[in-house]
Amino acid sequence: MKKIYSIGGGKGGSGKSFIAASLGALFAREGSRVVLVDLDLGASNLHTFLNLKNPPRGLDEFIDKKIAHLEDVALATSVQNLYLISSARCSLEVANLFYAQKKKLISAIENLPFDYVLLDLGPGTHFNTLDFFLTASEGVFVATPEPTAIENTFRFIKSIYLRKLKQSLKEADIWYLCRDEIVAMSRNGLTSPIDFINILVKKDIEQGKIFEDLLNGLKLRLVMNKVRGQIRENLGRQIVEVCNRHLYPGFDLLETINYDSRVYDAILSKQIFIGKYPYTKTAVALQKAARKLKQEQPIAIGLES
Amino acid sequence: MVKRFKDLNYYQLLQVSLNTSPFEIRQAYKNMLNIYEESSLATYSFFSSDERTEILAKVEEAFLTLIDSKKRIAYDEKLVNIGEVSRSMLKDHEHKKATPIYQINKEKTGSNYLQKIRRKIQEKGVKELSNLIIKDDVISGEDLKNLREALGVEVEEIFQATKISPTVLQAIEGNDVANLPPSIYLKSFLKSYAEVLQLDTKRIIQGYLTNIEEDHG
């Protein structure tokens, strides 16, 4: 069965593209057909981790309706079975994507004929980015051990919950039940999904429970990247624990990945990091992450509704 | 439905089992402070300062109650009276050690993890692996870690199955003598660790104790 993973997280430069490329290569190496989709429209660089300097084709052709099937612009990479749909030639920011274009793109992604589809997202919490993230059956978010990165990660996570909730309320046609309160609350910054649910429960207990269960079912995995030194080992575990306790219980620590300056070397020498340095701590952790993602069936229902 | 943090009872709050030892309560309390203190990287941007104060007060209260044997007995009584736990689940708090494995077997979540670990062990074959990895009479934390990882078992799973806290597990696997529990507890933890991985308990305890004596004796 096909699986879609999204790789996101609020902060720019945390390593989303690097991790997406590495996981893709590891899946492909085991014989699965894998496609990476660069959804960082406007600031794409996934191709660089795969040593494709100027991708000749890309997502722009699909958005501009030059081709009918998204898979037609999937480019072969130096790794057998690994393909890339690049957005290097998109002149568009994710914020400028029209609703209809986004819908069409999401449904094309869902229908890509591959075993694994990995979505590499851009930074920030624009609702288009959130919608791409929620397309996946499982979400992976990448953080680094700096206060600002962790702050952005929490913001991203809360935004994901809120977006999911809003989407589903609209689908169920009961958004009107709590719209005014939510809008009023959001004026003072980001509402917590828990407050949101509380409002809903107050209005309609049954519905509140249904939607709370929905949020309980979201499966989110954390990758702590660029970790240096011993003390940080625990950090990922702590963040996951806090999210499970104080938000909703679908969090899991996928892996802690060490900082390694050879990530940079590999790009310069035009090789894929995990291929060039397979025995480094960083590469071993990536292998573990890939194995864990692949093996473990989501315990709860996935993100797709 | 998830219980809100403020509705958790003290045991749930500190994430310890009902019959846990004072040593483990202290460990759990330390863990909680690590996570919830103002200076914690994991939570500094998660809570407002009001929320943090409230949480820390609750943690403090839970710790001070459970660490005091009289207060703890009264609290347990209260939990029984409100129907949150049944009296039969309470053991005598007087001579408490780390919970031995046979007790944990009866607990539902612990035994789920135990089964999960058993399955992994069966798949990989613990005999061959342990012969490969543990060759000496001296067994280091690293050996244990390598073996555990070779079996594909996570620290988290050991924690769930044995309720030995991740911090203690890390200290054991990291030969981190300064943070190891007193020897009576250490032995009992090593025993649970060995049991859960179906290793020769005597050999593991002996080997590990020799290891830390060699290092620091």
Ligand SMILES: Nc1ncnc2c1ncn2[C@@H]1O[C@H](COP(=O)(O)OP(=O)(O)OP(=O)(O)O)[C@@H](O)[C@H]1O
């Ligand atoms: N584990 C690591 N060790 C060392 N360098 C790393 C590691 N992970 C990523 N990097 C480097 O960090 C930089 C940013 O990584 P990357 O482009 O993957 O981040 P990103 O999250 O995709 O950023 P953006 O949000 O801008 O898309 C790159 O130069 C990459 O080589």
Ligand SMILES: [Mg+2]
């Ligand atoms: Mg990127």
